[in-house]
Amino acid sequence: MQVKHAEQAQTNPRYKAAVRDLLLQLADDELCIGHRDSEWLGLAPDIEEDVAFSSIAQDEVGHAAFYLNLLRDLDGEDPDAAAFFRKSRDRRNAVLAERLNGDWAETIVRRYFYDVFDEIRTEALRESSYVPLARGVAKIRREERYHLMHFQLWFTRLSAAGGEARERMNRAVEGLWPEVKGCFSLGGWERQLVASAVISLDSNEMERRWLNRMKPVFAQAGLQWPGPLPMVNQDGRCGAHSSHLEELLQTMGEVVRQDPAARW
Amino acid sequence: MGNGRETEVMRALQEVKDPEIPAVSILELGMVNQATVTGHHVRVEVTPTFVGCPALDWIHGQIVEHLKKIPGIEEVEVVFVIDPPWTSDRITLEGRRKLESFGIAPPPKTEDPDPLNTVPRCPYCGADQGEVKNLFGPTACRSIYYCKHCRQPFEGMKAV
Numbered sequence: 001m002q003v004k005h006a007e008q009a010q011t012n013p014r015y016k017a018a019v020r021d022l023l024l025q026l027a028d029d030e031l032c033i034g035h036r037d038s039e040w041l042g043l044a045p046d047i048e049e050d051v052a053f054s055s056i057a058q059d060e061v062g063h064a065a066f067y068l069n070l071l072r073d074l075d076g077e078d079p080d081a082a083a084f085f086r087k088s089r090d091r092r093n094a095v096l097a098e099r100l101n102g103d104w105a106e107t108i109v110r111r112y113f114y115d116v117f118d119e120i121r122t123e124a125l126r127e128s129s130y131v132p133l134a135r136g137v138a139k140i141r142r143e144e145r146y147h148l149m150h151f152q153l154w155f156t157r158l159s160a161a162g163g164e165a166r167e168r169m170n171r172a173v174e175g176l177w178p179e180v181k182g183c184f185s186l187g188g189w190e191r192q193l194v195a196s197a198v199i200s201l202d203s204n205e206m207e208r209r210w211l212n213r214m215k216p217v218f219a220q221a222g223l224q225w226p227g228p229l230p231m232v233n234q235d236g237r238c239g240a241h242s243s244h245l246e247e248l249l250q251t252m253g254e255v256v257r258q259d260p261a262a263r264w
Numbered sequence: 265m266g267n268g269r270e271t272e273v274m275r276a277l278q279e280v281k282d283p284e285i286p287a288v289s290i291l292e293l294g295m296v297n298q299a300t301v302t303g304h305h306v307r308v309e310v311t312p313t314f315v316g317c318p319a320l321d322w323i324h325g326q327i328v329e330h331l332k333k334i335p336g337i338e339e340v341e342v343v344f345v346i347d348p349p350w351t352s353d354r355i356t357l358e359g360r361r362k363l364e365s366f367g368i369a370p371p372p373k374t375e376d377p378d379p380l381n382t383v384p385r386c387p388y389c390g391a392d393q394g395e396v397k398n399l400f401g402p403t404a405c406r407s408i409y410y411c412k413h414c415r416q417p418f419e420g421m422k423a424v
Binding site (some may be wrong): 031048051052054055056058059060061062063065133136138139142143146149151185255263 | 314315316317318346347349351360379380397398399401402403404408422423424
């Protein structure tokens with residue numbers, strides 16, 4: 001089955017609800033992580049990373065806007081309102097994406113973990129039955145390739161440097177490991193999403209592929225393998241979030257709440 | 265629709281430049297999928313270089329402004345689409361030449377293997393022994409390189 005445009009999806013309420021939920025997962029992940037990237041502006045360890053993080057943040061927020069525009073086509077929801085005014089319980093991002101940046105090692109580890117996951121997820125969307133999504137993802141993957149390359153380089157370099165750098169990398173891995181599994185969750189609509197081929201992989205398969213990708217990189221980088229991924233305490237895909245998200249939303253919406261009519 | 269009208273539309277679109285690289289038009293960048301004239305109405309289908317390109321509103325405004333100058337054109341509809349997706353291979357030969365003369369190396373071909381190991385030739389001195397300084401540059405579509413021959417940093421368009 002192929003659903004070529006929003007009007008066709010609207011004729012099937014269950015299909016529409018599932019696609020809506022997935023679009024929010026995609027948009028909220030990219031919006032949170034893009035916002036966190038932007039927080040390095042002026043603070044990154046060197047000017048190249050200042051430039052890189054600003055550019056990557058711009059890409060990610062752009063991707064979030066793309067997904068929110070698909071949502072508008074689907075059910076008329078205003079993209080700005082969806083980005084700025086939705087309550088945290090209505091957000092569908094993985095908790096990993098909302099966490100504070102932490103130190104540089106933690107930032108790099110989180111980013112690399114997320115980008116490998118996002119690569120697997122977008123691969124699983126390339127043949128999506130929801131054609132507008134498949135098309136956008138084809139374009140987005142061409143951009144994401146650069147992010148992944150960048151963070152893989154940092155991940156292996158910092159680890160290979162040994163000393164304090166590797167210590168911090170190991171500590172960052174240990175701190176982030178408990179949140180990783182939350183990325184693979186597809187939330188309350190997983191069965192519908194997989195059955196109607198909106199996404200071609202279920203959460204277990206995405207997790208298996210992620211672990212298979214990650215193991216050799218850990219070995220090559222000389223990092224300790226932390227073992228199986230534990231269950232998460234909060235499933236962001238179902239609206240359960242940490243206080244970090246509330247703080248992020250406060251900051252992100254500060255200007256628009258002061259002057260809702262502002263244009264920039 | 266006569267051919268004359270279509271030629272005029274293309275000529276007008278040639279006047280719409282990239283706000284960051286005013287030497288190059290959106291036609292030369294390969295951003296225009298098609299332009300269709302129906303009576304007093306023209307519909308332009310544009311594909312952004314990057315999904316999050318912040319210049320799209322500006323480009324939209326410029327297209328409307330330039331096309332409305334054509335006698336007989338009253339309505340201009342600009343649609344941004346990402347299918348088929350923009351790739352850097354869509355930049356025309358003329359576009360590549362203008363980029364280089366503006367000081368921005370044209371992109372390597374997208375089938376070239378690894379952007380971390382593919383350095384275009386220096387737009388200033390023409391030497392090809394440069395190094396990648398930063399995959400990311402001042403705009404989403406550019407990277408930063410360093411030319412070891414003339415010892416200058418230079419920018420290049422990313423292969424995407």
